[in-house]
Amino acid sequence: MAEVWLASDLRMDRRVAVKILHAHIHPSERQRFFREVKALSQLSHPGVVQVYDLGEEEGRTYFVMELVEGGSYDRLGPFEDGMEGLRLLAASARVLEALDHLHARGVIHRDLTPRNILVTSEGQPKVMDFGLAYLIQESRHLTRTGITVGTPEYMAPEQAKGLSLTPQADLYSFGAVLYRTLTGKPPFEGENDQSVLYQHVYEPPRPPQSLNPAVPQEVAELVIALLHKNPSERPAGAKVVHAALEEALRAYREHLSATPRAGASRSGHYPSGPARPERLELAGSFDLAGQVAWPGELVAHEGRLWVGAGQGLARFDLTDGSVHRQRLGDEVSAPPVVTPSRVYVAAWDGRLTALSLSGKPMLSFPTRAEITAAPLVAELVYLPGRDGFLYALDAGGTLRWGFQAGSELSATPTLYRGLLFVAAESGWLFALDPVSGHLRYKVETGPVHTAIPARGGLLFIPTWAGELHAFDPLMREVRWTYDLEGELWGAPAVDEQQVYVASWAGRLYALRQDSGDEVWSLEVGKVTGALSVAHGVLYLGTEEGRVLGVEAKSGRLLFEASGLGPIQAPPLPYRGALYVATLAGKLYWFA
Missing domain, CATH: 2.130.10.10 (YVTN repeat-like/Quinoprotein amine dehydrogenase)
Incomplete structure (x- = not known):
């Protein structure tokens, strides 16, 4: 769909990322590109990659973004009992703050993966790549029932079945991302995408502690709650999950001492x-x-x-x-x-x-x-x-x-x-x-x-x-x-x-x-x-x-x-x- 370049903003004296749309792409992909810009332009949060500019040059459409260096979210894992684990949990709480910001403004990401959450060298996670995002109030125009889009390893069951989505789909995806980061493995693996999607819809995940015994019990229980098959039985929203994780963080700090x-x-x-x-x-x-x-x-x-x-x-x-x-x-x-x-x-x-x-x-x-x-x-x-x-x-x-x-x-x-x-x-x-x-x-x-x-x-x-x-x-x-x-x-x-x-x-x-x-x-x-x-x-x-x-x-x-x-x-x-x-x-x- 696009290529991303490292660039220098000469006027502001800063390094940036420039995403340039390929010249010969399908009109629907071009619409998806502009949808990403529209979604990002409505967001202003330290946990979301910031958009600086949108333009066109020599028939190529581009937008300029904040440059984030430091690696993907899953590089914080696997969970280890100590300050490394504390850093992972603290970063997870900040991701939930960013998701709450998205959902409060009617935006569902729809493709949360470890690669779509970058972490700065200071430990601040940044949610990015909103190419599949849509605005809740415009969902009739931007999605069609029966179309499955996203990354299979982190996809909510309702998304795998092509059903309409709510913010709970992002919570499921983040639960899968957190599972992968804590344990080193995604909740489900298979020989092909269909096998993985089938497990998301029908199979229970293994307890995280069976893969990594260092994962705290409270955190493992929260991850399993996020991975519930029924959206209505997952936590009510990112704010609720954030509160639960903050309490787990408080208890974890005491545990370390x-x-x-x-x-x-x-x-x-x-x-x-x-x-x-x-x-x-x-x-x-x-x-x-x-x-x-x-x-x-x-x-x-x-x-x-x-x-x-x-x-x-x-x-x-x-x-x-x-x-x-x-x-x-x-x-x-x-x-x-x-x-x-x-x-x-x-x-x-x-x-x-x-x-x-x-x-x-x-x-x-x-x-x-x-x-x-x-x-x-x-x-x-x-x-x-x-x-x-x-x-x-x-x-x-x-x-x-x-x-x-x-x-x-x-x-x-x-x-x-x-x-x-x-x-x-x-x-x-x-x-x-x-x-x-x-x-x-x-x-x-x-x-x-x-x-x-x-x-x-x-x-x-x-x-x-x-x-x-x-x-x-x-x-x-x-x-x-x-x-x-x-x-x-x-x-x-x-x-x-x-x-x-x-x-x-x-x-x-x-x-x-x-x-x-x-x-x-x-x-x-x-x-x-x-x-x-x-x-x-x-x-x-x-x-x-x-x-x-x-x-x-x-x-x-x-x-x-x-x-x-x-x-x-x-x-x-x-x-x-x-x-x-x-x-x-x-x-x-x-x-």
Whole structure:
């Protein structure tokens, strides 16, 4: 129908996209071209590609559009539990805002696909390609019953049958786009278009979590609601879906803070924290009545903090400043994990306990040796033990499967790119199927004692010997290696472009994720705990009792508190404040 050129607007000094209609096309296609311009000209929204001009030159009709660079919407996926997943969900909410804008102005897109939703480098999605759009009030003139147009993989059942359409057709298509982006596969596949369209009309889609166990339950349920066969049983409109997704986003942000290392990808990148770290001041300190030793870690959920302290679990309530302690059978040596209804905590005696949020015991599972790593809680609960086994339990505590690694497991598993990664002290990294526990492959890395963060398609493997390996888990190859010249006790942290790591040698490094090149480094002292990053600021504690806030981009020191005593747990940025637990069992609060 047309060709699109990259062009320079000399008057406005900007780059634009110019869509030029082919000279010899059918009159109906020319009408479709002008319909696209008409539809776009009525829209003014940051989530819709903007039209600047319409004209004709040498018999060729063209219009000038906003240039969008950054790739198609599905490049945000598949969903990974961490800040990558948060970015995907936030972009999805903005797409729904754009759809609400379209539908409120009587425009139905009719061809929503991943390629028709571009995402800028800043993460703003832009709906484009309105060649099949029509105005609701003119539908009699612009469509005919029995004509099927659109892209089969994302087409609503009523559209596949050539029936008249409502905005619910766009909601179905976006549900299919979201399904593809979350899981990596469209809801239906077939040998030809007719097979795919038949499934859209008659077959139920597979649950998204069956393809990607990292997809949150609330999001999976929303996608299935969008893919209902009957338009009247889908959500009432884009505004309703947007509200539901915003609530899922709120809950998801809490989930990241409630999970050690901020989600199953262990990035250490938190969604909330101090906006102005240079203004932080000590707001209070509290006695946790027990040591907080490596590899302990603070987690937070809905205004409460949890941490293992001595032989018990301490809970700090931010609303009234009260501290509640619950004694367990032995020293709590692993970070707790908090879900909307439970707290999972493992102890030195080898027992995993699940408590209600009020402290009532709900589950108890014994292993044969100490546990020093947090469980991974997803569809199953994955528990690594120093007896060399990875246990996969259901919500009731029944063992679904077990994997024997052959040596102690002292690091929390990482769930990434559809695989479950488990590191053993023998020096092997195992990639398992998270549903069956079957071994996909294993690689020799050297002993690993701490969590493995992942982002941008790479695992960043911190070895006890002090080497950091950037490993591609799908290609099964090491991209680069960096020698820290000191033992790595704590997990690195990663953000959009860099990985941050500090060893026992006392120096903090910022490295480029793609190459391993050093961006900056800073002398900080001996670091035992993992690193945390939030709002572009890196936080760490040292054995010398210092808490530091460092600008992640430049390495500039923004905040420092000293004299707290040895710190072996990573600081937790949460809701505009910074929380630090010391080895002596003191909780410090900076706001």
